Amino acid sequence: MRVLVTGGAKELGRAFCEALGAQGHQLVITGRDEQALDRAGADFRARGVDVETHVADLGDPHATGKLVESLGNIDVLVNNGALGGPVGPTWEVDETDWWRTFEVNLRGTAFAANAAIRTMSSGRIINVISNAGVHRWPYVTAYSVSKAAVIKLTENLAVELKHRPIAVLSYDPGMVDIGLMRRGADMESDDPHQQRISTWARSQRAAGRFTPVEQSADLLARIVSGEFDHLSGGLITPAHR
Numbered sequence: 001m002r003v004l005v006t007g008g009a010k011e012l013g014r015a016f017c018e019a020l021g022a023q024g025h026q027l028v029i030t031g032r033d034e035q036a037l038d039r040a041g042a043d044f045r046a047r048g049v050d051v052e053t054h055v056a057d058l059g060d061p062h063a064t065g066k067l068v069e070s071l072g073n074i075d076v077l078v079n080n081g082a083l084g085g086p087v088g089p090t091w092e093v094d095e096t097d098w099w100r101t102f103e104v105n106l107r108g109t110a111f112a113a114n115a116a117i118r119t120m121s122s123g124r125i126i127n128v129i130s131n132a133g134v135h136r137w138p139y140v141t142a143y144s145v146s147k148a149a150v151i152k153l154t155e156n157l158a159v160e161l162k163h164r165p166i167a168v169l170s171y172d173p174g175m176v177d178i179g180l181m182r183r184g185a186d187m188e189s190d191d192p193h194q195q196r197i198s199t200w201a202r203s204q205r206a207a208g209r210f211t212p213v214e215q216s217a218d219l220l221a222r223i224v225s226g227e228f229d230h231l232s233g234g235l236i237t238p239a240h241r
Helices: 009-023 034-046 065-071 095-119 143-161 181-184 190-207 214-226
Strands: 002-006 028-032 051-055 076-079 121-130 166-171
Touching: 002 009, 002 065, 002 095, 009 034, 009 214, 028 034, 028 065, 051 166, 065 095, 065 166, 076 095, 076 214, 095 121, 121 143, 121 214, 143 166, 166 190, 166 214
Parallel strands: 002 028, 002 076, 028 051, 076 121, 121 166
Antiparallel strands: none
């Protein structure tokens, strides 16, 4: 299958792509870091993976959509790229930074999904979300609320597509020791709000509540394969393993 992964050159997105490439899928990886994309592309090609890379910043609402439409039909879109957003009391953080998180996490996801739906004959769209979108995550409200909105977007798209062979699913990869969670757990700061987040993240890691990265990536690969299409509109979590 031809699978497009946004934010697929680094961190958790890279782990997703490694699992998908190992299964023989044709990869299309996007992101805003051209050097990271070049490195990822070279690494995957050296392993015999069929991969192409494209610079497309989710902060530009039309970039990924235009790319999707230019590629022709893709089988699966994995909306993985996201921003963590500002940290602090909602009324104190920079409002531009707060709203920028929505532009990437929600608008970028929605516009990419719309473009995929316009070009897909069948397949699936997987929107990577977070526990932050299911439960409250105070002091990171831009991230939390934007991910909650993506869950609702998934639910609505699934209903609108119920007469077409396109599944739309939300995927919570769990708390993984990579990317945003690792940076949160390892963060050193004098800011009391960042300290609170760091302390909480370390406590979750110490309690064994993190999901192994490989397990998270393997479950994503199962969703890509179509195993959970019958749950279109739903939220898949590591509990489904």
